[in-house]
Amino acid sequence: MPDGDGFDLLADETRASILRELAAARRETPRDPAVSFSTLRERVGITDSGRFNYHVGELTGHFVESTDDGYRLSPVGQQAASSILADAYSDPPDRGPVDLDEHCGRCGDRLEGTYEDGILRVNCANSHGYAEALPPAVLEGATLQEATDALDAKIRGDLAAVRRDACPACLGSVDWQFETDLSPEAPVEAVYVAVCQCCGHQHSLNPGMFVFDHPAVVAAYHDVGVDLRDRPLWTIDCCVPGAATLSSTDPPRMRVTAGPERDCEFRLDATATVVDAPEQDH
Ligand SMILES: [Zn+2]
Numbered sequence: 001m002p003d004g005d006g007f008d009l010l011a012d013e014t015r016a017s018i019l020r021e022l023a024a025a026r027r028e029t030p031r032d033p034a035v036s037f038s039t040l041r042e043r044v045g046i047t048d049s050g051r052f053n054y055h056v057g058e059l060t061g062h063f064v065e066s067t068d069d070g071y072r073l074s075p076v077g078q079q080a081a082s083s084i085l086a087d088a089y090s091d092p093p094d095r096g097p098v099d100l101d102e103h104c105g106r107c108g109d110r111l112e113g114t115y116e117d118g119i120l121r122v123n124c125a126n127s128h129g130y131a132e133a134l135p136p137a138v139l140e141g142a143t144l145q146e147a148t149d150a151l152d153a154k155i156r157g158d159l160a161a162v163r164r165d166a167c168p169a170c171l172g173s174v175d176w177q178f179e180t181d182l183s184p185e186a187p188v189e190a191v192y193v194a195v196c197q198c199c200g201h202q203h204s205l206n207p208g209m210f211v212f213d214h215p216a217v218v219a220a221y222h223d224v225g226v227d228l229r230d231r232p233l234w235t236i237d238c239c240v241p242g243a244a245t246l247s248s249t250d251p252p253r254m255r256v257t258a259g260p261e262r263d264c265e266f267r268l269d270a271t272a273t274v275v276d277a278p279e280q281d282h
């Protein structure tokens with residue numbers, strides 16, 4: 001990679017266009033994504049061949065691969081093109097609020113969806129809910145209700161990453177903190193915070209997020225005909241802040257109740273490890 005980081009390299013509009021056009025070529029002909037130098041130059045709309053050659057050269061190696069058939073995106077270039085195409089850093093239009101076809105897992109109130117300043121929110125009137133920064137691509141040709149599927153997927157994906165100590169933003173390793181000194185207005189008594197040691201990203205998780213997919217909880221829902229895989233997280237009681245209490249400070253223990261009858265009881269320690277779970281039926 002030449003001098004400068006990837007951000008500098010892609011800050012140039014011509015280089016961003018090259019990635020965009022190579023991504024378009026991959027979309028149009030997935031099995032034959034390579035584009036010749038002259039075709040790529042035409043697609044990007046640069047007449048000065050020397051100047052275009054310079055920009056392609058800057059990208060080649062890290063973001064773009066040069067093959068006998070022409071240029072194509074490298075795996076890293078594909079990732080960069082995805083975020084350019086998702087329009088992640090633009091100023092997206094606001095949408096909503098709209099009533100969703102779902103009810104809060106904690107209080108049963110109707111949920112509402114909004115997209116404001118690049119943040120998609122699902123909330124009930126009692127402020128139970130979730131919010132995440134999502135690129136405007138999630139609303140491309142989709143209703144707010146449909147876009148909440150992407151929010152659910154994002155939260156589940158992030159959760160899978162941090163539970164394996166990987167930062168959801170950069171996949172660097174995270175350090176865990178257990179925070180009990182929260183403001184009196186906070187809807188929870190404690191949170192687990194994963195802090196990325198690489199990019200500084202902080203990811204807060206309420207304790208119920210560590211038990212909602214425990215086999216005892218999955219089975220209890222299954223017994224009443226609910227497949228938890230089909231349910232967005234904000235409709236699952238223990239995933240909504242408020243299902244956990246700090247039952248002891250020394251040693252630190254969170255008590256979480258889960259399941260359709262809230263009768264699956266767990267205790268978690270300061271590292272979010274389950275130290276006490278419902279007995280297994282034999
Ligand atoms: Zn609620």
Ligand SMILES: [Zn+2]
Pocket residue numbers: 167168169170171172196197198199200201
């Ligand atoms: Zn990170």
